[in-house]
Amino acid sequence: MFGTVLIANRGEIALRVARTCRELGIRTVAVHSTADRESAVVRFADESVHIGPPSAKASYLHMPSVMEAALRTGADAIHPGYGFLSEDPDFAEVCEAHGITFIGPPPHVIEKLGDKALARALMAEAGLPVLPGSVGAVTGLAEARKVADEIGYPLILKAVAGGGGRGIAVVRAGDQLTQAFRQTSAHARAVFGDDRLYVERFVEDARHIEVQVLCDRHGAAVHLGERDCSVQRRYQKLIEEAPAPNLPDTLRRQMCDAAVRGALAVGYVGAATFEFVLAPDGSFHLMEVNCRLQVEHPVTEMTTGIDLVREQLLIAAGLPLGFRQEDVTPRGWAIESRVNAEDPDQDFAPAPGLLTEFVPPGGPFVRVDSHAYPGWLVGPDYDSLLAKTVVWAPDRDQALARMDRALGEFRVEGRGLRTTIGFLRELLAHPAHRAGRHTTGFVAGMAAERAK
Amino acid sequence: MTTDLRDEAAKNGVVRRHATGVMRAAVAGPETADLAAMCHHVADLARTRPEPPSRIRLEHLGTALEIEWPSPVLETSASVSVPGVGPNAAESSSPRTDSLAANAADAAAAAGAAGAADDGLQRVCAPMIGTFYHSPEPGAPPFVAVGDSVVPGQRIGILEVMKMMSPVETQIAGIVREVLVPDGGAVEFQQPLIVVEPVGGR
Numbered sequence: 001m002f003g004t005v006l007i008a009n010r011g012e013i014a015l016r017v018a019r020t021c022r023e024l025g026i027r028t029v030a031v032h033s034t035a036d037r038e039s040a041v042v043r044f045a046d047e048s049v050h051i052g053p054p055s056a057k058a059s060y061l062h063m064p065s066v067m068e069a070a071l072r073t074g075a076d077a078i079h080p081g082y083g084f085l086s087e088d089p090d091f092a093e094v095c096e097a098h099g100i101t102f103i104g105p106p107p108h109v110i111e112k113l114g115d116k117a118l119a120r121a122l123m124a125e126a127g128l129p130v131l132p133g134s135v136g137a138v139t140g141l142a143e144a145r146k147v148a149d150e151i152g153y154p155l156i157l158k159a160v161a162g163g164g165g166r167g168i169a170v171v172r173a174g175d176q177l178t179q180a181f182r183q184t185s186a187h188a189r190a191v192f193g194d195d196r197l198y199v200e201r202f203v204e205d206a207r208h209i210e211v212q213v214l215c216d217r218h219g220a221a222v223h224l225g226e227r228d229c230s231v232q233r234r235y236q237k238l239i240e241e242a243p244a245p246n247l248p249d250t251l252r253r254q255m256c257d258a259a260v261r262g263a264l265a266v267g268y269v270g271a272a273t274f275e276f277v278l279a280p281d282g283s284f285h286l287m288e289v290n291c292r293l294q295v296e297h298p299v300t301e302m303t304t305g306i307d308l309v310r311e312q313l314l315i316a317a318g319l320p321l322g323f324r325q326e327d328v329t330p331r332g333w334a335i336e337s338r339v340n341a342e343d344p345d346q347d348f349a350p351a352p353g354l355l356t357e358f359v360p361p362g363g364p365f366v367r368v369d370s371h372a373y374p375g376w377l378v379g380p381d382y383d384s385l386l387a388k389t390v391v392w393a394p395d396r397d398q399a400l401a402r403m404d405r406a407l408g409e410f411r412v413e414g415r416g417l418r419t420t421i422g423f424l425r426e427l428l429a430h431p432a433h434r435a436g437r438h439t440t441g442f443v444a445g446m447a448a449e450r451a452k
Numbered sequence: 453m454t455t456d457l458r459d460e461a462a463k464n465g466v467v468r469r470h471a472t473g474v475m476r477a478a479v480a481g482p483e484t485a486d487l488a489a490m491c492h493h494v495a496d497l498a499r500t501r502p503e504p505p506s507r508i509r510l511e512h513l514g515t516a517l518e519i520e521w522p523s524p525v526l527e528t529s530a531s532v533s534v535p536g537v538g539p540n541a542a543e544s545s546s547p548r549t550d551s552l553a554a555n556a557a558d559a560a561a562a563a564g565a566a567g568a569a570d571d572g573l574q575r576v577c578a579p580m581i582g583t584f585y586h587s588p589e590p591g592a593p594p595f596v597a598v599g600d601s602v603v604p605g606q607r608i609g610i611l612e613v614m615k616m617m618s619p620v621e622t623q624i625a626g627i628v629r630e631v632l633v634p635d636g637g638a639v640e641f642q643q644p645l646i647v648v649e650p651v652g653g654r
Contacts, residue, residue: 034642050640051581058580063642064614065581072638 001317002026002077002101004169006070007041009081011291012371012388014041015077020309029073031066033059035379040371047073054381060084063091070100075317077101079309083383086292087114087163103316105270105291112266113289117160117198126265128258131277131285133200141181147199148177154204159188160196161262163290165235167191170202192266203285205439207278208232209244211259212300214311215268216321223256224304225330231427233348233443238420239427240296241335242303245396247435248282255284261289262289271297271312274375280439295388298369302334302392333399334392337407337428339370340384343418352378353417361406365392378417386412386419396436404428453629490517507605546551573629575644582613584620584645586635594635594645600628608646611639626650 005021006029007014018028018041030045042048043277049069053057059065059083070078078095080086086104089111095102104110113119117136124130130152137160138144148155148171157180159167167188169180181197189195212224228244229237243252259274273290297308306328314322343351355376360368370387372378378386389406393399404425412419430446432438490510497519498505509518578584586594586609596608602622609620630647633639 049581050642052526052641059641062580064616068613 002313004029004073005077005079005103006066006073006075006100007045007067007079007081008032008060008066008070008085009079009083010036010039010041010371010382011385012369013081013295014039015044015371017081017188017309017371018044020307020313022080024310024313026313029069029075031060031069034383035377040373040376049073054379056084056309056382063088063094066091067094067098067100070095071098075100077103077313079103079312080292082292082295083164087283087290089114090376101316103270103312104230105268105272109266109268110291113158113291114163117289118232119289120198120200120286122266123262123289126195128262129283129285130211131200131203131287134198137196137198137449141178144181144197144199145174145177148174151199151201154202156200156202157184157197158200159184159192159194160198161192161194162188163288163347165232165237167197168235175400177196184299188334203277203279205243205280205441207229207439208237208287209247209255209278209284210273210275210294211256212294212297212308213263213268213272213274213319214308214315215260215263215270215272216315217269217318218320219264220324221260221263221268222305222321222323222325222328223260224308224328226252226255227294227299227353229296230438231433231442232440237296237338238333239337239424239433240299240441241333241396241399242299243330243333251278251282251284258286259292262286270315271308295385296336298367298388298390299334299336302367302390303330303332304328305331332392333396333435334390334395335399335403336388336390337403337424338385338420339387339410339412339424340420341378341386341417342384342420344420344423347423348420350380350384351416351418352380352384353376353414353415355412355414358409359409360387361389361409363406363409365402366390366406367392378414400428400434460471468618479559493517494519506606507601520606573647573649574624574626575632576608576620576624576646577642577644578611578639579618579620579641580613581641582611582612582618584633584635584637584639585610585612586631594631596628596631598628598631601651602626602628620645620647622648624648624650 001024004027007017008031010032014030028045030041030048031051032042032048033052033054034040036042051065051069052062078100085091086432087110089107092102092104092107092110112122116176119131121136134147138147152171153174154170157169157171160302161166167184169184171180172176185195185197188197207228208228209226209228211226213221214224215221225242226244227240227242229240231239255276262274263272271293273294275287275290276284277287278284293308293312301308341351355372355374355378358372358374360370367390368387372386391399391402391406393402407421407425427433432442494508494510494517498508505519507520551556596602602608603625604623606622607619611618611620626648628646629649632647633645
């Protein structure tokens with residue numbers, strides 16, 4: 001097992017990773033930017049290193065600084081969390097070159113799956129259903145139009161290097177294609193440094209269902225069940241739950257089996273998430289594979305009792321999985337709500353500020369993953385995630401009631417600060433959501449209802 | 453005479469426009485240098501430009517003689533000859549290392565930090581995490597020492613990050629009062645490196 005792990009991340013996930021390390025007796029090193037000098041993980045970790053200015057590019061994304069900190073502190077492994085360097089094959093390779101274990105899949109696997117067009121092709125080869133669309137990236141607008149003529153509208157344009165819901169555009173008719181193509185490719189170039197796009201059929205009224213997979217270095221792979229992440233606003237997840245409501249068992253089994261098959265086909269090692277789009281007719285297709293811990297991983301932890309970060313660490317250390325597929329027995333219902341520092345009345349613009357009060361909910365079966373505390377400055381430099389509120393209950397109704405109770409007691413105050421707590425409670429209480437009949441269009445639809 | 457000296461020095465490649473934005477004239481040898489003559493030379497040299505020099509260094513028996521002027525032209529620091537780059541430096545031709553290097557340079561350029569304290573002294577801080585070197589190579593005289601006067605843009609040390617060397621420059625004019633980090637010391641981002649007592653306008 002590792003002696004020292006450096007956590008190359010910030011916010012709630014850095015703290016969450018550090019907590020499991022502590023439980024395993026592993027020394028932790030937090031790296032931080034100037035803006036995060038007083039952060040919760042810096043206070044919690046055994047050692048911290050100030051690696052750069054607030055700009056992520058010069059701190060959390062700056063490989064030489066992160067590596068320097070790792071070498072200096074004697075870290076034998078780096079946990080990248082999610083975002084930042086977590087899906088950067090170059091970083092994984094640099095770690096390897098310096099004899100430091102990257103906690104994630106091997107660089108060549110990240111590289112293949114990170115190229116969304118290539119991943120699509122590989123997964124189709126492995127027998128996973130992928131949506132009709134372009135074979136790899138399209139060469140330009142002309143080819144995009146040709147593919148569009150074959151598969152029809154609506155379709156979706158996606159950046160090859162995309163992720164996190166960015167670099168995506170839905171095109172409903174042929175006359176919108178030119179503009180959407182140009183905008184999305186310009187956006188992709190700006191955000192990912194890669195303007196290549198691919199084209200897929202867009203599924204209306206779909207659900208977003210993803211499967212958590214764990215693979216060790218010895219060829220074993222298990223799934224930990226699925227999560228429903230259909231409550232999204234502009235492709236950003238707001239509420240996730242496990243299991244997926246109203247999902248027939250046969251379909252669940254097919255999706256989970258497909259994910260395991262896909263993971264084995266590419267020689268995956270570590271924790272992976274296979275994201276599927278489920279159509280109203282019960283057909284499902286793979287969207288993408290994420291080579292990292294997901295934000296919403298706690299719901300899986302709550303239903304399976306398996307600490308995913310612990311498993312990541314054990315797998316990275318070369319240990320075989322300590323359980324077989326038949327040992328994984330999801331139980332009850334878990335829901336996660338992402339409390340963001342955003343203003344729902346200002347189109348969810350980030351609403352940062354200094355926290356004067358922060359009292360997270362407690363009580364039975366409530367877990368709050370957060371880096372916030374009174375006096376913490378929620379700054380403008382990073383994403384707006386403030387706290388993940390997770391609840392568990394024996395069934396969905398009880399879980400929904402518990403989540404509403406928990407969000408109701410959450411007290412967050414700060415000058416200039418706004419949160420999405422009220423909005424989340426509205427979503428949870430909506431009849432479509434209560435019935436578990438919501439699709440990815442749910443939030444936009446509810447906003448439209450409200451506007452009437 | 454003075455012009456001759458400068459030409460001579462230029463021929464030897466000693467007068468050069470530094471990446472730090474400093475014009476420097478330096479003369480070395482002959483062995484039998486006479487201190488009085490050197491003083492004359494240095495005074496004459498100092499008058500060869502209309503603006504006053506920012507720094508004069510005169511060594512006697514080793515016969516060094518250096519004058520620096522602030523230069524209006526700021527050149528980009530392209531490369532630094534450095535300590536600590538062993539045989540591994542040869543590896544740095546891979547595209548990956550190049551991009552790391554470019555990033556390192558970006559970050560170094562982005563953060564020229566000066567920390568002020570209420571003691572009236574200012575601190576030149578590390579522009580990034582790394583290993584701080586006082587001099588261009590082991591055994592060489594340091595870029596700055598306590599008592600030296602420094603001008604904005606003057607190099608005060610070198611920061612090594614993952615075998616990539618970046619110059620550290622002061623943005624403060626003044627006298628070096630303290631060097632806080634030992635040669636080869638590990639520093640964090642914005643860690644104070646030297647203490648400068650500002651001159652002028654205070």
